[in-house]
Amino acid sequence: MIETSRLRLRPLIxxxxxxxxxxxxxxxxxRFIRDIPEQSHIREQFDSRLIDWxxxxxxxxxxxxxxxxxxxPVGLHGFLSSWVPYQQAELGFMLTPEHQGxxxxxxxTSAVIEFAFNQCGYHKLTATVTEGxxxxxxxxxxxxxxxxxxxxDNYLIGGQWCHxxxxxxxxxx
Numbered sequence: 001m002i003e004t005s006r007l008r009l010r011p012l013i014x015x016x017x018x019x020x021x022x023x024x025x026x027x028x029x030x031r032f033i034r035d036i037p038e039q040s041h042i043r044e045q046f047d048s049r050l051i052d053w054x055x056x057x058x059x060x061x062x063x064x065x066x067x068x069x070x071x072x073p074v075g076l077h078g079f080l081s082s083w084v085p086y087q088q089a090e091l092g093f094m095l096t097p098e099h100q101g102x103x104x105x106x107x108x109t110s111a112v113i114e115f116a117f118n119q120c121g122y123h124k125l126t127a128t129v130t131e132g133x134x135x136x137x138x139x140x141x142x143x144x145x146x147x148x149x150x151x152x153d154n155y156l157i158g159g160q161w162c163h164x165x166x167x168x169x170x171x172x173x
Contacts, residue, residue: 002063002111009063009077009108012049016064019073020046028097032133034157055083055120065095065108074099077108079116079125087123089116091140105139113143117171124170130155131163145169 002009012020023029024042037045049062062078075095082088091112095105116122127145129137141147145167153161 002115003068004107004111006068007074007104007108007111008066008068009111010066011053012046012062012064014050016073017043017046019064020076023076023094023096026097029094031157032130032136033094034155053081055081055089055122058082058084060092063112065093065104074104075108077112079112083122087121089120089122089125091116091125091127093136100135105136106143109139109143113169122171124168126169127167129165129167130157131165137165137167140167140169143169144172 001011021039021042024045025036025039027036030036049060051057051059053059053061055061058081060078060080062076064073065075065077066073073096075093077093079089079091082090091109093105093109093112113125116125125145127136127140129140131150137147146169148166148168151164151166154164155162
């Protein structure tokens with residue numbers, strides 16, 4: 001578990017399914033991530049993340065972000081481990097629209113970065129941001145990520161080809 005001044009980030013549990021589903025079916029949340037998948041696909045994703053995570057397993061560490069005071073879930077955070085051979089992980093996060101703009105993304109991302117580098121020993125974190133998602137791009141660059149390149153027409157969302165912006169952060173420790 002990771003704690004910040006306002007948030008708690010903890011591994012997913014079975015009880016989190018309704019929130020996970022709601023987040024993955026919300027058009028505003030998904031607009032820069034992908035088309036909204038079928039519920040059965042979302043359930044497969046959820047089930048695959050209910051694991052005893054180890055950095056060597058090349059799987060997602062998915063953490064539920066909740067407010068410390070209320071216990072209310074506000075989003076998901078985590079990373080996809082690619083430990084062998086380069087000690088890297090791809091960062092990802094999503095917050096409910098009502099919790100965006102409160103600094104929760106920055107607070108939780110800072111904590112996850114610190115955890116990945118200091119507790120897990122990763123050498124590099126990467127992130128993929130769909131072009132046009134200025135909030136996520138600016139958040140990551142403000143936290144030290146560098147724009148390493150753009151992959152043109154790399155992903156299809158809503159029938160439109162999107163460019164993927166690739167960002168990276170090498171351990172400062």
